[in-house]
Amino acid sequence: MELTPDEWNAVRLSIKVAVWAMLGSLPLGLLTALILARGNFWGKSLLNGIVHLPLILPPVVTGYLLLLSFGRRGPVGAFLAEHFGIVFSFRWTGAALACAIMGFPLMVRAIRLSIEAVDRRLEAAAGTLGAGTVWVFATITLPLILPGIIAGMILSFGKAMGEFGATITFVSNIPGETQTLPSAIYTFTQIPGGDAGALRLTLISVAISMAALMASEALAQRASRRIEGA
């Protein structure tokens, strides 16, 4: 199965975008999951709603909102471009941002569930042994929620590999810059004789997703074996 340079570009770009989306959203995802699992404050359900919004909005709407706010003339986009030189619109970074936002609710949900499952009495025990809050989190909570974090990362990665609507709305479909696998497949289906290319990329897409899923399964199993101490 020979791939054209453009097709290779799409594969590489998709993986790059998905990895960045996954890693970039992890710190904020972990923090949000912590706040939602442990926090007790006014407006918690509002925060929960906002986090879950990308899950229920049509992806096009999310992409358009991103374009409005993070576009060159959008308030956030203009600010970032001017002060930090970070540009999202029509760049692969924008694709990563769109994918990160679309995968965010899935990541937060997985991590939140694992945090809620942690036996807080273990943390209290660590406290009586002299460990402060940060130390307790790093040595007790974090290792115990590792399977949840892995699951959340994989969900985010998987979502990013398949993201289409928000990405194409926000950063368009530029070969080599913003044309991810789904956009490339979509392009093939729009041109006569593109069936072979679409099928090739589809197979690759399936292979990558399956590989990611199996790798995460193996990692999660190792992590939970560690927790259960078997």
Place this chain on the structure above:
Amino acid sequence: MTILVDVSHRLGGFQLEARFASPGHLTALFGPSGSGKTSIVSMIAGLIRPDRGSVEIDGRVLTDRASGIFLPTHRRRIGAVFQDARLFPHMSVRRNLAYGKWFAPARERYADTGRIVELLGIGHLLERRPNLLSGGEKQRVAIGRALLASPRLLLMDEPLASLDEARKSEIMPYIERLRDELKIPIVYVSHSIAEVARLATDIVVMSDGKVAASGPTGEIIQRLDLLPAEERGEGGVVLDMTVAAHDIRYGVTVLKSAAGEIRVPRIRAETGSAVRLRLRARDVMIATAEPVALSAQNILRGKIARIAHASNPLVEIHVDCHGQQVLSRITRLSLDALRLHVGQEVFAVIKSVAFDHENLSNSLADQGF
């Protein structure tokens, strides 16, 4: 070591109003479940902030709502052993033990890993994961982990409650060694009179969120009225005795105190060492004349000091045996039939069955049992 607790706290519909001071070496918080023992321990550990009041250990104020002092748990250096061992499942026994070690400032670090591992007999478990340990082993590791943080005080919240009798008698000698050899002050929560009588130097009796009584074990243990009805048969006195001799031929050990001599099945304790003996009131009979031709060998001579009408149809007879109190529980019918009265000279007959290992306590006595 003095422990001063004076707190009020509301938990749902439960009102805790506790105030006590204990000079105890091993202070037992004793009372039925739901009487507020665990809440008090949580307040000493800093896991609960009381609505009002203060907690002070050895002149160090840990909590004082009035002046806004609340030392966070991890800065208190108070070790805790819970009913569920709460070992960290993702760490080996070795790493569990080492967890608290480095949090204590170097010059206050008194706990020595080798000694504590040896003391608790957990050397062969070090590389195992917690889920592969038995209940008793888990609890011993939990005790070791708490000790290795070099705590100023050790809290033990029903550490034996989830274990069966065999495991309980496996752990008790270790707790006695902490008390007697490491001399670490302990606050011990329990609803079992057997544990408290054996381990405690001082007792705080809790009932319904309030302190019903507190004082040295010898005094408190005699007060059967403080015990819950179903435990009343377990009440009695604690006698501090010394090992006078061993009679190898009959497999008997002779114990001695001011009250007289008592023979028990042979125990492993050196002649001259101190043991603590619990005499249940229900195991003591009263005779008005010295019994002859009786299979029970242990007879103490004394005077009736007090007759307490506990609950129909039973009465409690306090017998003063040369300064040591012995408590007997007999029926009112017997009281009237024998015409017992205060000041009368009587004989307290102790059924031999009263001496099981649970009631005998010595830091060496139970090793190997």
